Amino acid sequence: MKYKSILITGGAGFIGSHVTRLFVNKYPQYQIFNLDALTYAGNLENLSDIESAENYTFIKGDITDESFVNALFEKHKFSSVIHLAAESHVDRSIEDPLSFVKTNVIGTMILLNAFKSLWKDDFTDKLFYHISTDEVYGSLGADGLFTETTSYDPNSPYSASKASSDHFVRAYGETYNLPYVITNCSNNYGQNQFPEKLIPLFINNIINEKPLPVYGDGNYTRDWLYVVDHAIAIDLVFHKGKHEETYNIGGFNEWKNIDLVKLLCKQMDSKLNRVQGSSEKLITYVKDRPGHDLRYAIDASKINKELGWEPSVTFEEGLKITIDWYLDNSTWLKNVTSGEYQSYYNKQYS
Ligand code: NAD
Numbered sequence: 001m002k003y004k005s006i007l008i009t010g011g012a013g014f015i016g017s018h019v020t021r022l023f024v025n026k027y028p029q030y031q032i033f034n035l036d037a038l039t040y041a042g043n044l045e046n047l048s049d050i051e052s053a054e055n056y057t058f059i060k061g062d063i064t065d066e067s068f069v070n071a072l073f074e075k076h077k078f079s080s081v082i083h084l085a086a087e088s089h090v091d092r093s094i095e096d097p098l099s100f101v102k103t104n105v106i107g108t109m110i111l112l113n114a115f116k117s118l119w120k121d122d123f124t125d126k127l128f129y130h131i132s133t134d135e136v137y138g139s140l141g142a143d144g145l146f147t148e149t150t151s152y153d154p155n156s157p158y159s160a161s162k163a164s165s166d167h168f169v170r171a172y173g174e175t176y177n178l179p180y181v182i183t184n185c186s187n188n189y190g191q192n193q194f195p196e197k198l199i200p201l202f203i204n205n206i207i208n209e210k211p212l213p214v215y216g217d218g219n220y221t222r223d224w225l226y227v228v229d230h231a232i233a234i235d236l237v238f239h240k241g242k243h244e245e246t247y248n249i250g251g252f253n254e255w256k257n258i259d260l261v262k263l264l265c266k267q268m269d270s271k272l273n274r275v276q277g278s279s280e281k282l283i284t285y286v287k288d289r290p291g292h293d294l295r296y297a298i299d300a301s302k303i304n305k306e307l308g309w310e311p312s313v314t315f316e317e318g319l320k321i322t323i324d325w326y327l328d329n330s331t332w333l334k335n336v337t338s339g340e341y342q343s344y345y346n347k348q349y350s
């Protein structure tokens with residue numbers, strides 16, 4: 001068997017939990033190890049349905065702990081890595097850039113070194129799959145799309161740290177022949193996303209009838225993809241993607257923030273049996289994010305042509321599933337918005 005022992009990093013986070021679930025359920029022949037430090041963004045409740053699966057092991061640990069990571073690779077001889085662990089929120093990166101360098105750059109380096117040390121004499125059937133973001137390409141104007149050959153031009157400490165880690169992965173491929181693949185995906189939404197990102201933060205605030213803080217004039221554009229479709233794309237690239245290549249993943253689904261927020265308000269009013277228009281009244285324009293990228297939009301034609309991938313749900317459908325999940329999982333939402341969340345929220349939005 002080609003990939004028998006797979007290390008997924010950051011599997012207790014938002015996207016990582018969907019990828020871990022898909023691999024554990026779909027591939028009983030693989031042993032899946034989930035390494036996660038359980039930071040504020042990591043939550044084992046995200047994986048309660050698979051925690052006792054025979055082919056699944058959770059390991060609590062930090063990817064920046066070099067001796068721990070080396071010992072883990074020696075012990076389990078991971079034949080492949082799907083690397084998602086990261087600090088992932090732009091606003092937090094503006095407050096504390098160094099922690100993004102530590103996890104996203106140094107942590108990736110430590111994993112690369114451990115993988116290289118283990119297999120350097122024979123990389124046959126091995127793979128280091130690095131999950132990245134479209135934000136490394138910087139900001140688009142009104143026209144155009146990011147392709148796999150768009151130059152890197154990151155603007156936030158978050159995107160700079162992800163760009164740096166992408167460069168190191170590619171450099172290890174060139175220098176040491178380490179087999180890798182990188183995917184750069186657009187904004188994800190869906191179940192289990194921590195409510196610091198736009199969609200779950202606004203769902204939570206609408207439920208609680210709190211202001212909806214739209215940055216600047218709200219005319220910023222993002223390309224939204226349902227998280228399960230991202231997980232499906234990761235499965236495809238992992239098994240069929242060409243090594244030493246990059247694939248862009250996106251939803252062909254651009255929305256201006258303010259239009260998205262209005263759609264969300266409409267759907268939430270219907271779901272909560274509130275008078276249409278009541279959630280929109282919560283919209284509050286607040287101070288803009290420094291260095292705010294105007295527009296992201298992905299050209300996902302390479303993955304579509306080569307691997308036949310395309311999103312499986314429309315945005316309206318995905319958003320409905322997402323809203324239903326947050327309304328049905330109020331305990332999850334309450335648990336993650338207690339404690340540290342409150343102090344973050346007060347600092348960010350006061
Ligand atoms: P997330 O913040 O929800 O989860 C990150 C996970 O990594 C958490 O479980 C956290 O505990 C873990 N983690 C953080 N630091 C760690 C460390 N030092 N050691 C071990 N584990 C650690 O993030 P997400 O939104 O699921 O993003 C996952 C990956 O996908 C990231 O690499 C991100 O850059 C990338 N990505 C995210 C999006 C998006 O829209 N969310 C889009 C494209 C790419």
Ligand code: TYD
Pocket residue numbers: 090091187196197198199201213214215216220221222257289
């Ligand atoms: P976010 O979900 O943080 O993702 P990213 O910054 O990685 O794209 O933000 C999505 C968009 O929503 C972005 O343009 C910033 C904007 N935004 C707000 O207007 N208000 C908010 O409170 C947040 C968190 C984001």
